[in-house]
Amino acid sequence: MTATPPLPPTPSQTVGPFYGYALPFAGGGDVAPAGHPDTITVHGRVFDGAGAPVPDALLEFWQAGPDGSLAGAPGSLRRDPVTGAVVGRDGVEFTGFARVPTDADGHYALRTLPPGGDAPYLSVCVFARGLMHHLFTRAYLREDAGDALLAGLEPGRRATLIAAAEPGRHRTYRFDIRLQGDEETVFLEYV
Amino acid sequence: MTTSRPAPVPAAAQPPAAVPAQAAPPLLQSDIDREVAERQAAYEKARAAGAPVAHHPPRDYLPYRSSALRHPRQPPAAVSGDPDTAELHGPVFGATDVTELDADLTRQHQGEPLGERITVTGRVLDRDGRPVRGQLVEVWQANASGRYAHQRDQHPAPLDPNFTGVGRCLTDDDGTYTFTTVKPGAYPWRNHLNAWRPAHIHFSFFGTAFTQRLVTQMYFPGDPLFRYDPILSSVTDTSARERLVAAYDHGLSSPEWSLGYRWDVVLDGPSATWIEEGR
Ligand SMILES: [Fe+2]
Numbered sequence: 001m002t003a004t005p006p007l008p009p010t011p012s013q014t015v016g017p018f019y020g021y022a023l024p025f026a027g028g029g030d031v032a033p034a035g036h037p038d039t040i041t042v043h044g045r046v047f048d049g050a051g052a053p054v055p056d057a058l059l060e061f062w063q064a065g066p067d068g069s070l071a072g073a074p075g076s077l078r079r080d081p082v083t084g085a086v087v088g089r090d091g092v093e094f095t096g097f098a099r100v101p102t103d104a105d106g107h108y109a110l111r112t113l114p115p116g117g118d119a120p121y122l123s124v125c126v127f128a129r130g131l132m133h134h135l136f137t138r139a140y141l142r143e144d145a146g147d148a149l150l151a152g153l154e155p156g157r158r159a160t161l162i163a164a165a166e167p168g169r170h171r172t173y174r175f176d177i178r179l180q181g182d183e184e185t186v187f188l189e190y191v
Numbered sequence: 192m193t194t195s196r197p198a199p200v201p202a203a204a205q206p207p208a209a210v211p212a213q214a215a216p217p218l219l220q221s222d223i224d225r226e227v228a229e230r231q232a233a234y235e236k237a238r239a240a241g242a243p244v245a246h247h248p249p250r251d252y253l254p255y256r257s258s259a260l261r262h263p264r265q266p267p268a269a270v271s272g273d274p275d276t277a278e279l280h281g282p283v284f285g286a287t288d289v290t291e292l293d294a295d296l297t298r299q300h301q302g303e304p305l306g307e308r309i310t311v312t313g314r315v316l317d318r319d320g321r322p323v324r325g326q327l328v329e330v331w332q333a334n335a336s337g338r339y340a341h342q343r344d345q346h347p348a349p350l351d352p353n354f355t356g357v358g359r360c361l362t363d364d365d366g367t368y369t370f371t372t373v374k375p376g377a378y379p380w381r382n383h384l385n386a387w388r389p390a391h392i393h394f395s396f397f398g399t400a401f402t403q404r405l406v407t408q409m410y411f412p413g414d415p416l417f418r419y420d421p422i423l424s425s426v427t428d429t430s431a432r433e434r435l436v437a438a439y440d441h442g443l444s445s446p447e448w449s450l451g452y453r454w455d456v457v458l459d460g461p462s463a464t465w466i467e468e469g470r
Contacts, residue, residue: 006318009459010434011426012247013408018339022331022357049260062282062401070277074285084290097282123277125404130257132248132425149270179261189267190278190402190461
């Protein structure tokens with residue numbers, strides 16, 4: 001289309017510790033309409049290189065809708081025009097976007113609907129104080145032999161991308177994120 | 192009893208009174224300066240030898256001590272996208288996600304915040320120079336005294352009951368965002384002894400693809416704290432670092448009302464249109 005060189009991008013800087021009033025929002029992890037029978041819970045903890053929980057990480061999730069659509073929909077942080085407060089999604093449109101801070105134990109939880117179509121993963125973006133540039137990863141809800149990313153990883157590394165169904169818990173998947181260390185999560189670069 | 196006092200030692204050698212005798216010596220600004228300079232020199236040497244420009248900070252950047260245990264040691268796995276790659280699409284936002292007042296941080300309380308009223312505006316573009324339209328921009332910042340409305344901020348500077356320091360807006364058809372706020376103050380932090388952050392506003396941007404996600408900080412021109420700050424210095428490329436600094440724009444200042452700053456932003460990462468165009 002054009003021979004001009006691409007513009008140089010604006011550099012990333014850490015999200016820092018004080019995003020609390022700005023980024024998390026009420027119902028940020030409630031992507032599934034309330035009471036939807038197909039709702040799944042994806043939860044886990046974020047750990048640092050010493051195995052300590054990260055209590056001030058912010059996770060964002062993006063995924064296809066249950067119909068496989070990647071178009072998304074507005075309304076993740078729908079506002080009350082009277083008070084300005086977030087009133088949450090309208091329970092009709094599937095926005096595909098979640099934002100969840102970790103708690104003091106480094107734990108997060110997300111309630112959503114499984115993505116439809118061929119790609120059974122949630123895309124995850126990790127922000128934290130001390131992290132200069134966010135990290136991307138994926139939470140796969142099933143091992144997919146045909147997936148090029150999973151196929152290219154050795155089994156131990158591949159396992160870090162699998163959100164495992166938790167025995168004894170209804171439609172609940174465990175997905176921990178290890179920022180550094182022996183069981184370090186596989187992080188992604190898009191080329 | 193002055194005769195019993197030990198001979199004075201140079202200020203730089205005196206441990207702060209609160210530090211126990213056996214503790215490691217405090218990390219000084221001079222230690223950070225040396226570490227920053229080493230990394231800066233290593234980057235420039237690599238560039239001279241033909242290494243590509245590093246537009247973003249390395250995640251492994253020890254001068255910012257909190258990075259030590261929070262960066263991966265393994266290289267990232269490469270994902271080459273196709274039209275079904277979820278990350279080449281992304282979340283969308285609309286009129287229901289913001290209110291008119293959200294872009295004016297000076298009108299969120301009963302009274303007006305203290306400080307120097309400013310307008311910050313700019314365009315959000317992709318790397319091909321196309322405007323990013325109708326996307327969410329979020330900001331947060333300290334008040335004019337350098338204090339965040341956050342209970343973990345213990346800096347003994349006054350809170351301002353008329354300032355939360357949070358805003359959001361959608362970019363318009365030209366990719367433009369605009370915020371009215373007050374200029375944030377510099378603030379201390381505990382990375383090392385006498386560490387101070389230059390005044391900055393935190394920004395969050397979405398592009399047309401999730402891969403274009405950006406969280407960053409905007410700085411004010413001419414701040415004397417730039418050279419002491421390991422977070423800004425983590426961007427080792429000098430021209431990349433300069434892209435984090437807004438320009439004072441007198442044409443954006445309003446007579447007897449506010450000062451104007453311009454800061455344009457370019458989102459990195461493959462966008463959905465890269466795929467559509469077969470790149
Ligand atoms: Fe800050």
